[in-house]
Amino acid sequence: MVLMRTDPFRDFDRLTQRLLGETTRPMTMPMDAYRDGDTFVIHFDLPGVRADSIDLEVERNVLTVRAEREDTTKGRDVVMAERPSGSFSRQLFLGESLDADNISADYADGVLTLRIPVAEQAKPRKISVAEGPGTAGQIKG
DSSP states (O other): OOOOOHHHHHHHEEEEEEEEHOOSSBBBBOEEEETTTTEEEEEETTTTGGGGEEEEEEEEEEEEEEEOOOTTTTTSSSSOOOOOEEEEEEEEEEOTBBOOOOOEEEETTTTEEEEEOGGGGGGGOOOOOOOOOOOOOOOOO
16 A cells, blocks of 8 residues: 655655754644524534643633644554644634623534523623603604
C-alpha cells in the first residue's frame, strides 16, 4: 500500500512542529453556531480529545475554549501523521444579550456542545398601554 500526500507545505509545517516541539500558537477548532429559540447553541469538533482536557472560561464576555489532544505517534515509527495534536483554542465574544452566567456544556462523540441562553432583558416583551382618564386629545404632527 502506498500513501501519498499532495500538500508539501503542510508536510513542511508538521516537520517544523515536530522538530521544534509544540506549535507556538494553539490550533483552532471547527465550530457551528445557531439560535434555537431563546438559546444559542455552539458545536465544536474535538475528535479524540478527552473530556477532562477541555477547559471553558468566561471573562468579560469573552468565552475561551481550550482542549488538548495527546500525540499518539510519540515513540513509534510513523508512516503518516495528519491528525493534529497538542493544544487547541478558540475565543468567542459574547454580546450583552447573552446570559454568560448560565452556559451549559456537554461532550459526546467528539463534539462539545455549549448552550447559551438569551438574557432576560434582551428577550422581546410586550408593553401594555393603560388608558388614561377620559380626555380626548389631538395629535399634532
